Amino acid sequence: MAEIFLALIHHPIVNRNGRVITSAITSLDLHDLARSSRTYGVRAVYVVHPIPEQREFARSVIDHWRIGYGRSFDSRRVEALNLLEIVEDLDAAVAAAESAAGRRPEIVHTSAREAQGISFAAMRDRIAQEGAPPVLILLGTGFGLAPAARERADVALEAIRGTGDYNHLSVRAAASIILDRLCGR
Amino acid sequence: MAEIFLALIHHPIVNRNGRVITSAITSLDLHDLARSSRTYGVRAVYVVHPIPEQREFARSVIDHWRIGYGRSFDSRRVEALNLLEIVEDLDAAVAAAESAAGRRPEIVHTSAREAQGISFAAMRDRIAQEGAPPVLILLGTGFGLAPAARERADVALEAIRGTGDYNHLSVRAAASIILDRLCGR
Numbered sequence: 001m002a003e004i005f006l007a008l009i010h011h012p013i014v015n016r017n018g019r020v021i022t023s024a025i026t027s028l029d030l031h032d033l034a035r036s037s038r039t040y041g042v043r044a045v046y047v048v049h050p051i052p053e054q055r056e057f058a059r060s061v062i063d064h065w066r067i068g069y070g071r072s073f074d075s076r077r078v079e080a081l082n083l084l085e086i087v088e089d090l091d092a093a094v095a096a097a098e099s100a101a102g103r104r105p106e107i108v109h110t111s112a113r114e115a116q117g118i119s120f121a122a123m124r125d126r127i128a129q130e131g132a133p134p135v136l137i138l139l140g141t142g143f144g145l146a147p148a149a150r151e152r153a154d155v156a157l158e159a160i161r162g163t164g165d166y167n168h169l170s171v172r173a174a175a176s177i178i179l180d181r182l183c184g185r
Numbered sequence: 186m187a188e189i190f191l192a193l194i195h196h197p198i199v200n201r202n203g204r205v206i207t208s209a210i211t212s213l214d215l216h217d218l219a220r221s222s223r224t225y226g227v228r229a230v231y232v233v234h235p236i237p238e239q240r241e242f243a244r245s246v247i248d249h250w251r252i253g254y255g256r257s258f259d260s261r262r263v264e265a266l267n268l269l270e271i272v273e274d275l276d277a278a279v280a281a282a283e284s285a286a287g288r289r290p291e292i293v294h295t296s297a298r299e300a301q302g303i304s305f306a307a308m309r310d311r312i313a314q315e316g317a318p319p320v321l322i323l324l325g326t327g328f329g330l331a332p333a334a335r336e337r338a339d340v341a342l343e344a345i346r347g348t349g350d351y352n353h354l355s356v357r358a359a360a361s362i363i364l365d366r367l368c369g370r
Contacts, residue, residue, distance in 0.1 A: 016259070028213055031355065032355045032357060032358055035353050035354055035355055035358065036354055036355075036358045038347075038351050038353070039345075039347035039348075039351055039352055039353065039354055040347040040348055041347060041348035041349055074201070076351070076353045077353075079351070080351075080353065160224075160365070160369070161369070161370045162223075162224035162225040162226060162364075162365075162368065162369065162370070163224075163225055163226035163368050163369075163370070164224075164226055166223050166224055166261070166264070166265075167224055168220050168223070168224065168261045168262075168265065169220055169221055169224055169361065170216065170217045170220055170221075170357070172217060172355070172357055172358060172361075173217055173220065173221045173357060173358065173360075173361035174361075175358075176354065176357075176358035176359075176361055176362050177361050177362060177365045177369070179347075180345070180347075180362045180365065180366070181365070183347065183348050184345070184346070184347065184348075184362070185346045185347070185348070
């Protein structure tokens, strides 16, 4: 099976009006994403933020659990948070994944607005194949990834569909569903 | 298809040591669960808490989006939050679901530690059947539902499994995966 990497993107993303913005790092995103990633065997999660102070904040959230009180409080939490790496841009995430996997990852775009894109079933088969290249799945915060992120991707994954037209999942929920569909039993 | 109801239980649940406790309501749980529920066609989400001040807090979170600034800021958010109902115990949740569906719901227990339980595939088939009874899915906060909640259930759902033994999803992630497995396309 392919090695899976995630990148949680805080820039470039769009706001509700489609304007390109930078979102703030949310401590709960880090926890939820780390726990879901650990559950589904993700190799590393890159938290992408261009602002040094925000990256510092993310590191302090992780260190609270890795070093201080949190460590003795919940070792399973530490195990999950150890998957997180804080980087400044998508290039750094790609480079880190390439370095970890020994091979350039295939970059996978995700969006709630994707009308076409490869199906979850096809992507799951692809990942399951012997010798499949590593994949780096891009997750947009805010109202989703900006066009610039999509241009960097090798493949776009179909949107998650529920039972109707409404599709407005949190990035935390979307990420867990994507991992379950691609790697769950 | 059966009507689906969720109950987010803050008591009786257990802490890391298996002691029965009451957890605090988290505003992000409400948002995430509402959005996932709206996406997957859930009829209503009961937020169960025995303490009046906590129920009041939950209502204030919802009203912020339903009435004030939030309403104009994001109408999709309102649409999701309208699914939430704040109740004091499981009995009230069952009664509300029965009143909404016109029929007593089947109570479904969920746990990350469930070793047996009905499979997701079997539960999905059951729900999809013509004339299937409504189901009320119990979700535990903290370290999961207390034994007293399990005793109230008609059926237990198998645990979500990832790729290995680690299974420590947030209730937000677990709920979204459960809905996707039971109702997703």
